[in-house]
Amino acid sequence: MPEPGALFSDIRLAGRRSLIAAVSGGGDSLALLLLLHDYLKCLPERPSLVAVTVDHGLRSESAAEARAVGELAAARGIAHRTLRWEGAKPASGISVAAREARFSLLAHAARQAGTDMVLTAHTADDQAETVAMRSSRGQGRGTAGIAPATLYDGDVWFLRPLLQARRATLRAFLRERDIGWFEDPSNRDARFERARVRLSLDEARTQLLLGEARDAQRRREEEGRSAAHLIRNYAQQPVPGLLRFSLQAASDPEAGLYTFRILLAAAGGASHLPDEERSAEILRHVLADGRRASLSRVIMTRKGDWLYLHRELRNLPEKPLVRELVWDGRYRISTESPEPDTRIAPFGTVNAAALDLPAADTPTHLLLSAQAAEPSAWVGDQCVGLAQQMKGIALRPLAAPWAKLLPSFDLAPAAALLGLMHGEPPPALPFDGHKGHNE
Incomplete structure (x- = not known):
């Protein structure tokens, strides 16, 4: 088992009076809580630790599991809160809705505790499963997998310090301390994609997927730095709501196209980058014949050496x-x-x-x-x-498409985009050392 210092020492805790650990009662999150508690006890000046359990109310056992987490935390002098996902649950897309509810509740708990930091227990095994699922759907940039940090709603960092740790190692750590954990039955229910992938992965495939994730992360960060350079040097905002992109940069087949997609999303307020193939087709036509085109709620017009982008007038909210x-x-x-x-x-x-x-x-x-x-x-x-x-x-x-969730992989282009639009820069990554290389 890695020493707590190796897991948490890169996290910049100075000046933070508290931090949140998301603890479901599963093996990974209980290990996170105990390892983090051990680490903080060794610090001369340390923030207070609050364990937060989100009860989604989707299983009859969830309330009892949350109480058990609270009892374990209390026995070690750790503050604990249970937050319940209230209201009607959607008939479809329950996993996505539960994930958003979890983000929202944990971020709210962080703000109430006066911190901008939530630690979650995603592991290397979670990373491999995520990459396998995204690769099967051909999600190019998504194959970078889970980011070590994600900024939620512009002000709360979700950190994943266990991304290099293996699930089996964490459970061995708990067994050594004679601590049990709860198993969510959905983790082995073949009706769910992640469970099917989890059951199918052997060690060789897991290691291959982790290597693919590291390579994809490096490519994504390099692409982001290239896009940030183009935004800073070849994009302008003549007035709020109107962006323009130099044709000199727009014609770049890779970095130019990626930057174009970022600007499209920003101009249209889209929560995702527009489709790559469709964006490339539109860009080729606009550059070739100067025609006006629309995509992702954005009107594009070529005038002279510039490609202009602004929000179309339909479907604007009141x-x-x-x-x-x-x-x-x-x-x-x-x-x-x-x-x-x-x-x-x-x-x-x-x-x-x-x-x-x-x-x-x-x-x-x-x-x-x-x-x-x-x-x-x-x-x-x-x-x-x-x-x-x-x-x-x-x-x-807002730096659409990263207004709600900004992975650390994409911090460079998001910061450049906010600079272009005279917005507030995103906060610095809360890491020292190697994890902070894309600040």
Whole structure:
């Protein structure tokens, strides 16, 4: 079993008063909790540790398992909370919904504890299974697997310090301490893809998949650094909501295409990069004949040496102005004193046409089209003004497609994208040493 110091010493704990360990009661998460507790006891200055169990309410045994985790934690002087996934559960896509609920509840617990750090117990075996599933579906960039860190909702880091540890080793550690754990029956239920993959993997295949993951991670990070370079040097934002990309860089068959897909997602507020083949086809046609095209809710127009991108006007949302909301996947909008009759809706073509725009080297109709799709404050049928210009309303651009989940693999292009759009940079990776190489 690796020494706790080898697992956790790269994590930057200085200045953090607490941290969260996600503990389900399974063998991996119990080992994480005990190893982390041992490590923290050796530090002269250490944050407080809070174990959090998410009870999804999907099995009759889950409440008792959460209580058992609480008892184990209390016996060792570790604070413990149980958070329950309340409300109706979806009839389909339950695994995805449960994962999102788990992220949300754990992030909420972290914020309440005054920390930006949640540790989870994903192992090397989880990594191999993930890569096997994604490879079977041909998910190119996804074959990098599970990132050592993921930023959730822009402010909470989910760290996976056990990604180099094996499941069998962690269970051996628990047996040495005479500690039992709970087995989720779904882990061996062949109706679930991960269970089928888990049962099919032997040691040789597992090692091969882990090697493939490391290679894919290096490629993904290299691609991200190349895209970040192109964004910083060949992309501009003439006005909020309008991006342009130099044709000199757009014609690059690899880095240029990847950067183009990132800009498409950003301009359209998409939660995923647009399809690679479709993006390449559209880009070829636009570069060849200069025609106007649309993809992923984005209008693309070639003018001179630039490719312009802005949000199309259809399917733009209208939302009541509350203390904080995400609008169109592109902006996080907040206010301290929301007015009950105020909503956030698109500015519209009529209002955009009345703008007095400064002279620029950008075609006026593109500036106006982009502004028409920007968020604005409305009271009844009256537009009060663009949200970005309203006193008391804060507007933060989001780095779609990483607004909700930003894997550490993609930190470089996300930071460059936020710099382009004058957004807040993502927080630094909470790692020292080798794990922090893509800061």
